[in-house]
Structure formats: structure tokens, C-alpha cells
Amino acid sequence: WGHALIENNRVATIERGISYPLVMIAGQKISGADGSMAGAIFIGYPFTDTQLTLFKAQWVPKFIDFAAYTKQGGVFASSFLNPNTRLLASYYFLPASRWIQQTQGIGFPEFVKLGSRSFLVQNIPFSGLGTSPGGLLIFFPYIPWITIALFTIIFSIIYVIGIRAYLASRGVPVFKRASLAYIKSNIGRIILFIFFTLSLAFFSTVFYGTENIQRAGQETPILYNSTLFLKPDADIFTAAVPHTITVTLSSGGEKINAVEFSLLFDPTAISVTAVDTTGSICSSSIFLNTAIDNKRGSVALACTTTPAGFQGENATVARLSMQPKRIGAYTLDFDMENTRVLASDGFGTDVLRAATGGNYQIRTPFDSSALPSVPVFSFSDPNSSAWYNKESIEISWDPTRAYDSYAYAFDDQPATVPDLKTSTQKNHLTLRDESSGVHWFHIAGIRGSALGPISHYKIMLDLEPPDQPTILLSSDTVKENEIVRLRAASRDATSGLQRFFYIRTNNNLFLPFTSPLSLSFPKAGSYTVTVRAYDNGGNFSETSRTIRVVKTPFFNAIVSSLQAAALGAFQRFGW
Numbered sequence: 001w002g003h004a005l006i007e008n009n010r011v012a013t014i015e016r017g018i019s020y021p022l023v024m025i026a027g028q029k030i031s032g033a034d035g036s037m038a039g040a041i042f043i044g045y046p047f048t049d050t051q052l053t054l055f056k057a058q059w060v061p062k063f064i065d066f067a068a069y070t071k072q073g074g075v076f077a078s079s080f081l082n083p084n085t086r087l088l089a090s091y092y093f094l095p096a097s098r099w100i101q102q103t104q105g106i107g108f109p110e111f112v113k114l115g116s117r118s119f120l121v122q123n124i125p126f127s128g129l130g131t132s133p134g135g136l137l138i139f140f141p142y143i144p145w146i147t148i149a150l151f152t153i154i155f156s157i158i159y160v161i162g163i164r165a166y167l168a169s170r171g172v173p174v175f176k177r178a179s180l181a182y183i184k185s186n187i188g189r190i191i192l193f194i195f196f197t198l199s200l201a202f203f204s205t206v207f208y209g210t211e212n213i214q215r216a217g218q219e220t221p222i223l224y225n226s227t228l229f230l231k232p233d234a235d236i237f238t239a240a241v242p243h244t245i246t247v248t249l250s251s252g253g254e255k256i257n258a259v260e261f262s263l264l265f266d267p268t269a270i271s272v273t274a275v276d277t278t279g280s281i282c283s284s285s286i287f288l289n290t291a292i293d294n295k296r297g298s299v300a301l302a303c304t305t306t307p308a309g310f311q312g313e314n315a316t317v318a319r320l321s322m323q324p325k326r327i328g329a330y331t332l333d334f335d336m337e338n339t340r341v342l343a344s345d346g347f348g349t350d351v352l353r354a355a356t357g358g359n360y361q362i363r364t365p366f367d368s369s370a371l372p373s374v375p376v377f378s379f380s381d382p383n384s385s386a387w388y389n390k391e392s393i394e395i396s397w398d399p400t401r402a403y404d405s406y407a408y409a410f411d412d413q414p415a416t417v418p419d420l421k422t423s424t425q426k427n428h429l430t431l432r433d434e435s436s437g438v439h440w441f442h443i444a445g446i447r448g449s450a451l452g453p454i455s456h457y458k459i460m461l462d463l464e465p466p467d468q469p470t471i472l473l474s475s476d477t478v479k480e481n482e483i484v485r486l487r488a489a490s491r492d493a494t495s496g497l498q499r500f501f502y503i504r505t506n507n508n509l510f511l512p513f514t515s516p517l518s519l520s521f522p523k524a525g526s527y528t529v530t531v532r533a534y535d536n537g538g539n540f541s542e543t544s545r546t547i548r549v550v551k552t553p554f555f556n557a558i559v560s561s562l563q564a565a566a567l568g569a570f571q572r573f574g575w
Contacts, residue, residue: 004129005029005040014126016133016379020046021070052079063141069093069100070134076314088114090313091253099123111142118142131380131392225252225353225500225512226341228261230332233358234382236375239324245332245358247317254351255309255344259317260302262338267297269330274321275301281310281317300338309344324362331385333357354498359384371452372402374443384458387495387537391432393459395441399427403445403452414456416442436463436494462537466492469531469543480552481520488515488531495536502532524551
């Protein structure tokens, strides 16, 4: 937003933040006595649970609620007072859903059911200065009988006006005042007309509301599983001042009782001075172990949560204090062989779906060299260690008076020297690339005919979904409670597959699994089994198979019950 202020003297926008996912920003340029820019003043207003609750209390009726979301993370804050509804909102509106990926325009409100409550939801995407950073969802409570009564009245008026207009077009004098004798003689027709109109309006409303709630409820299934990520996942820091990186956990709808991670870094670029778990989900009274190795370049932590387990989003695991050693870029990458999240399920199941590292730049606060380097950053693709699935790329860099213009290049080579012919005097660009893979943006300042130091910025794009999963079944026709063995396979040549497949039966929730998987169905019927594969760019593909479950013959059911009872007796009495 800095370059927008320079161009327009002022700026007011909603953008992705560093400490907060979304920030409302307003800025005004300060001019000196000679009219040149002397500085600027900004004010920011973050979207948080507290701020949305205060906004609701001040400006709207109590029954209306809000939820803020980002394109990358889905819903992160809401005004819901009920913690269960708040949790369901964050699980339902996922980054992959069309709600979150809607980039422009305000569409028609739709019905959504969260737990036992139904809502009419209006989506308002924020345009941002470049690409949309996210938006706001407005929740109006949907109370079926009140809504049906209201729509019945509305539809009744529409139907009456329509029928009267039709009769008038046929020459029937429907607008004259009816006499009492006329009403008495036609009372049966009048009652039948009123009954027909109200019934049609009633069933139209019921059908419309029910169908929309069902479609909305089935469109974006919940994906369970935990994720680890860093806050911020990209930033620019000064070399003289230590900075803090927070390891953050989202449990994905299930309780977890243990976390272990190992982060790798370049020991010539930074050192880790401390690991702080104050106020985190880690319980130091039960088990806590940390290890810092600044020679090898690693920091590790293993801890347990409270005995009841932890369930929630954007929770702090640990804060890492980092001390820069040199100017330039560095990355923090999770060592996946030594990173896991264990479920509180009695089995210690590793439920970690993904762990995303971070990419950071270290610079001096004031570069006095004749030809300084140009720090590059991207609000659309901020983390050079992460894969993104959008074709539009927003690139920005800090302007400096040392240069008249900037030469740049965008390709798939890591060390390209920009051509002086391809240049700009701006400090931001919008690029578009429709090919998947690792790309590089290169930039250097131009002064006269001299080219300054070249900065290289890596961008990883995966724009294609993984291969459709193949599903192999031991049998597609089984008896009740009979085991079906399922194997799934897929591949992604660009960013690779995430650790788990996801499966659902009929329109139930997607749940994670590793292949092979054993299934059983207690009741006869037809079951649609859908397997979904995700790549590390957030794209997915899915395949469905139908399994037919037939009733177990009565005699076989009795024999099975007797066998089970006999086996239980043998086990109980040690026979």
C-alpha cells in the first residue's frame, strides 16, 4: 500500500497483514514545504474476534454475525459467541471452497447450516489493491417458520397481482368493488383461490429454503487434520535487530495431545537464541523438550498439551527468537521426518496433514552504498518456500533515490541478468503466468547505464490438480458388516501430494486416511465412496465408486451372533 499512497497521495484499503491475517489500512502522504514527500502516516485496524464482536455490538442488531476470511487460510475470526458455531464456521469455509475463492462482486445470499443453526450468508469479497486478500461473510439467522410466513405473504401478493393482471387482460372486471351478494355467491371459489395461492407460496418457500440448505451443506465438506505453519511466513527484517517467528498449529477439528517439530535453517545466515513456550498450548508441567543446534542449523521442540487435549485454530506452539548474521535471504523449513502432531485418540495417530515453512529477507536499515540491492517481496506469493495456485502474481520492491528505473526479468532460471531494455520506473508489477513450476523474478536498479546488484525472488506455482485417484476395491458388492479393502493411488508431478488421502461415504464429512483402508457398512444399501487427493499447492481431484451392501441372510446372521457370543465367552473365562 506504500506505492499506492505515493501515486495517489492517500490510500484506504483492506490488505493481508503480517501480524494479522487481514488489516484495514488508511494512509496520508505528508508533504514538505517545497511540495516533496516528507513522510506518511498510516493507521491500521485488524480483523480479530474481539474487533468483529465490538463492530457487531455497535452497528448491527444482535442476531447478525460476521466472519472474516483470507484466500490462503479461510475463516480466521468471527463474532459468534457460541464457541461451537465459531469452530464450525472456521471448518466449513475452507480455502478450497468457492465461498473463499470468489474474487469479485457480491452474489446472492445462500443458505448454510452450521450445527443445529441455519443462516442466510452473504459473501463480500475485498478487492484489495492488487488481488483480493479475502473478505467478510455476513450471517443472518434463518428461522424456517418465520421465513416461510414472510415469503408466503410475499409470494401471495405476487400471485394475486399476477392472476388479477391475467384476468384483466382477458376482459374480466376484477378491479371493481365486489358486492356482498357476489361474495356470498362465490364464497367457494374465493376460499379455493386463497387456499391454492397460500399453498403454492408455502411449498415454494419450503422447497427453496430446504434445497438451498442441502446444497450449501454438501458443497464444502470439512477436512479434518492438523497443519503447522509459521507466523509470519514471509517478512523483511533489519540486520541489527533480533526478530521473532511463531510456530503455529491448527488442529483441523480434532483433539491433539502432542506436538513435535524440527526446523532447519542456514547457520551462516541466522542463529536461534531462544525458544519461548509462554502462553502456548504446550504444557511444561507434563513434558517439554527443546534443542537448539546453531552449528548444524536446527531447532526442535517436543511437548504435550493438557490431559484433555487441545482443539482449535491458529494456536501458538512456540516463539523462536532469531538473530541475523548477514544480509540476504534465509528460509525455515520443517524437517518432516521429525515433525508430527499426535491425536488424542488413545493410539497416538499422527494427524499432521501439512507443515509450511517460511522465507525471510535481512537488510540494513540504511544502505549507504552507491548501488544498493533492491529488496523484493510479493503479497500474492509471499513465501518462496510454499506453492501457490494462482496465475496472477503481485511483485513489489522498495524504491530508492539511488536509481532512476529498474530492470527486471521473469523466467524459470535462478540467476538471470535482467536486460536494460525491459525496465520500469514504478516499484510494483502485476505478472501473469499460466505454467506450473518454479519461476524466478529478477530485478536490479538502473543509474545511467549502470546496473546495480541483482535480487532474485523465487515463486513456485502449481496450477494443475493431481492425477485423478485410482480406487481398487476388494469387492463392490458385500454383505452387512463385511470388510471391504480399499487402495487409493495418485501422483502430482509439480508440488507433490499431501501426506493423506481423504474419503467420504455419500454426503458425509471427508476424513483423512492412508492407503490401504478397511471399511465396513452395518446397513444394507448403496454407498458412494469418494476419494480425494490434494497436492501441496492446494489443488485437488477426486474419484467415486459405488459399493452395494446386501442384507445378511437371517440364518447366517444368527450363526454369526452365536459365534461372536461363543468367542466372547472363551475370551472372558480364558477357555
